[in-house]
Amino acid sequence: MNWQSVSFDWNQARAFLVTAEEGSLSAAARALGLTQPTLGRQVSALEEALGVTLFERIGRSLSLTPAGLELLDHVKSMGEAANRISLAASGQSQEIDGTVCISASDTASAYLLPPILKRLRESAPGINVEIVATNAVSDLQLREADIAIRHVRPEQPDLTARLVRETAAHFYASKAYLDRKGRPQSAEGLSSHEFIAFDRPDRFLQHFTETGLPLQERNFKLATASGLVGWEMARNDFGIIVMIKEIAEQFPEMEQVLPSFEPFVVPFWLATHRELHTSRRIRIVFDLLADALSGKQLIS
Known part of the structure; x- marks a missing residue:
């Protein structure tokens, strides 16, 4: 068949392409963020x-027929063209100069990002950075940020994510507070102390x-988001915090409380949209963040 003479819907062609790449309708549906019946209807409509x-x-599993194999090469070319158009339309070209938006928690934004961004300014001064300091999870699929630093594993199928580091969190309090209230020597000793919560106290x-x-x-005694x-x-001096x-x-005025207590494990995930990860500008920032956050010390 002369495929070039046939006109069909790109959504249907994309459904076919991803199904061929994933090997099943269920896996393709997850990759595209669609329901399996919807994806199946698109493939059937193309057929x-x-x-x-x-x-x-x-x-x-699904296996391509000879006709499917013949069509696959044509649709792959369409997919590559569509990706180039999408990147150009969103301004995410291979140019280095431009803006990259990074989402991170407020504490990471304030205390971890500055030395990393100094390195970025030295190596790529044409890149401007916008920081979204939030403890909520920014939606990369809605372009609320280009790159997110998260402490939970990203689950969206269209994201590229990398676990770059696991670090430890401990209990800390000011030396003045501990001088006043005493230094607990066991977990049971924590029951007489005051704590600061990052959520509703019951949660x-x-x-x-x-x-x-x-x-x-x-x-x-105190809670804040x-x-x-x-x-x-x-x-x-208001109490103990994690x-x-x-x-x-x-902060030399802060002291670790109960050093023998098992630390809390805190992962650092870097995530970006798959489409944006092909941008040279996004890749430069992503790789710099990954390198800095995965080192033995987060602070240089």
């Missing part, structure tokens, strides 16, 4: 428009009770 069978089922308490800590809501505010309150060690160690 009907062309008057051929593109797949045959083998067990739970935050659950994380601690699951680790066997003898705390109650009365221990949480802002990591920066909570940290400043701890520095001003913080990653790379940030806490920047």
